[in-house]
Amino acid sequence: MMRASILLSTLAMALVAQATSLTGPRALVLLDTLDDTDVYTDLWNDLEGRHYNLTINDVSSPVSLTKYDRRLYDHLIFLAPKMKEYPKGMNAKAVVGFMAEGGNVILAGSSELANPLRELSREFDVEFDNRYTSVLDHFNYDKELGQAKHDAIVVNPSSHMSKIDAIVPQDKLPGPILFRGIGHAVNPKNSLLTPVLWAPQEAYSWESVNLDESADQDPLIAGKDISLVSVMQARNNARIAFLGSTEMLSDAFFGAPAKKHGDKETVNGNRKFIEELTKWTFQEKSALDVVAVQHHKVGEEEAPAHYRIKDNMTYTISLAEYREGEWHPFSADDVQLELIMLDPYVRKTLEQLELDDQSTVGTFTTTLQLPDQYGVFKFMVNYKRPGLTYIESVTTVGIHPFRHDQYPRFISQAKPYYTSAASMGVGLLIFSFVYLWGGLDSSVKTTKKA
CATH class of the missing domain: 3.40.50 (Rossmann fold)
Structure with a gap:
C-alpha cells in the first residue's frame, strides 16, 4: 500500500516538475x-x-x-x-x-x-x-x-x-x-x-x-x-x-x-x-514534500483502527526534495517524530533508511512504545529549517486502555495488599468462632440479691 502511494505521488511530482x-x-x-x-x-x-x-x-x-x-x-x-x-x-x-x-x-x-x-x-x-x-x-x-x-x-x-x-x-x-x-x-x-x-x-x-x-x-x-x-x-x-x-x-x-x-x-x-x-x-530548489506516511504495530503491515497503551509501533515517513527541476530523495539526520496530546509525550529522532540507486524519496522510520496514557494523540513531524520549505505532517490516532479481561489476574507488586486482605479474613473467622462458641461457662451460677 505504501509503495502504491509513493508511486502515485512520484508520478504527480513528475508532472509538476515540467515547470522549473x-x-x-x-x-x-x-x-x-x-x-x-x-x-x-x-x-x-x-x-x-x-x-x-x-x-x-x-x-x-x-x-x-x-x-x-x-x-x-x-x-x-x-x-x-x-x-x-x-x-x-x-x-x-x-x-x-x-x-x-x-x-x-x-x-x-x-x-x-x-x-x-x-x-x-x-x-x-x-x-x-x-x-x-x-x-x-x-x-x-x-x-x-x-x-x-x-x-x-x-x-x-x-x-x-x-x-x-x-x-x-x-x-x-x-x-x-x-x-x-x-x-x-x-x-x-x-x-x-x-x-x-x-x-x-x-x-x-x-x-x-x-x-x-x-x-x-x-x-x-x-x-x-x-x-x-x-x-x-x-x-x-x-x-x-x-x-x-x-x-x-x-x-x-x-x-x-x-x-x-x-x-x-x-x-x-x-x-x-x-x-x-x-x-x-521562486521555489526552484529547497522545496520539500511529504510523499507517504505509514504507521502500524510491530509485526503487522496495516494501520490499525486504534492502538492500545504500551503497544510497540513503527512510524515511517517518506520525504522528497525539489531541486534543479527534479525531485530527489531528501537526506537529514534531525527529522523528529512527536507523539502529542496537548503536550508531547514522546519525541524521537527518526532514522533514515539507506538509499539505493532507484530511490526517489528519503525514508525515515522509528519504532517506539506508546505511552501509558489513553486518549486522542497526534503523530506529528514538524520539520522547520532555514531555507527549506516547512514540513508539518499530522496523523490523528486513538489510544485505548486495556480491557477488563486484558489485565493479569494477580499482580506481583500487590502481594502486600493480598496478604493484608487474607489476614483480615482469617482474623474475622477466628473472632467469629471465639465469639460464638467460646462464650461463658454454663455451670456458673448466678446469685439472687436479697
Whole structure:
C-alpha cells in the first residue's frame, strides 16, 4: 500500500516538475519606467532561459494580481524603488494577499526608496534606512564603481554571507559581491526572517547626498547590523527576498570585475548570486514534500483502527526534495517524530533508511512504545529549517486502555495488599468462632440479691 502511494505521488511530482518553479512560470516585473528594461537584459535572459514568462510593466500601467479569486501571476518582482504610489489595481494589502495565496516576491530598493515599498517591507518586519542614505565603506569599496563616494562596496561571501547552502551556496559563487544601495534591518525576534548578505564591519549607513558636510549624529545602523539581502519564508511556504540594491541585478554589475581598493581584480559573483537567490525565492530548489506516511504495530503491515497503551509501533515517513527541476530523495539526520496530546509525550529522532540507486524519496522510520496514557494523540513531524520549505505532517490516532479481561489476574507488586486482605479474613473467622462458641461457662451460677 505504501509503495502504491509513493508511486502515485512520484508520478504527480513528475508532472509538476515540467515547470522549473513549483509555483508556476508567470512572473510580473514592475519598473519605474519602461526605459529601465535595457538595464536588466542579462536578468531577463537568465529568467527566460529557466522557462519563465515575464510580463514587464511600469508603475503607471494598471495591474491586477488576481481575477475571479485566482492568481494571474506566480511571482512578483519590484524593480521600482522610486514608485510613489502603487499602480492602479494594486496596494500593499493586495501584495500581502498575493503571498497568502502562495505567490513569491522579490523587492529591490535603492537609496531613493519611496514610501510604498517601505511600508510593504514593514509588513514583514524589515525596516529600510532613511531615504537618500547609502551603505558606505572607506576600506572595502570598489576601485572603479565606488571611487567617488565609496558607496559601491565589495562584500566577501565567505565572511559576510549566510552559511545556509539551501538558499545560496557559497561554493557556487566565483567571487565577491558588488553592492551599491540602501541598508535595512530585520527584526531578530522574527524567526521567519533570515539575513543572507550583510555589510562588512567597517561599513555604515549615511546620507549619500551630504557627504561633504560634517556628521552631527551617529549612523542609524553600522557594521554587520546592516543587512544587504534578506529573505523570508511565510508559514504557507511563500517566499520573499529583500535587496537593498537594484544595481546589483543590472547588466553593469553583472559584468563588472570586482576591484577592491588595494587588492587585485577578480571576477564578481553577482550574476550567480542573483541566480541562486531567484531560484530559492521562486521555489526552484529547497522545496520539500511529504510523499507517504505509514504507521502500524510491530509485526503487522496495516494501520490499525486504534492502538492500545504500551503497544510497540513503527512510524515511517517518506520525504522528497525539489531541486534543479527534479525531485530527489531528501537526506537529514534531525527529522523528529512527536507523539502529542496537548503536550508531547514522546519525541524521537527518526532514522533514515539507506538509499539505493532507484530511490526517489528519503525514508525515515522509528519504532517506539506508546505511552501509558489513553486518549486522542497526534503523530506529528514538524520539520522547520532555514531555507527549506516547512514540513508539518499530522496523523490523528486513538489510544485505548486495556480491557477488563486484558489485565493479569494477580499482580506481583500487590502481594502486600493480598496478604493484608487474607489476614483480615482469617482474623474475622477466628473472632467469629471465639465469639460464638467460646462464650461463658454454663455451670456458673448466678446469685439472687436479697
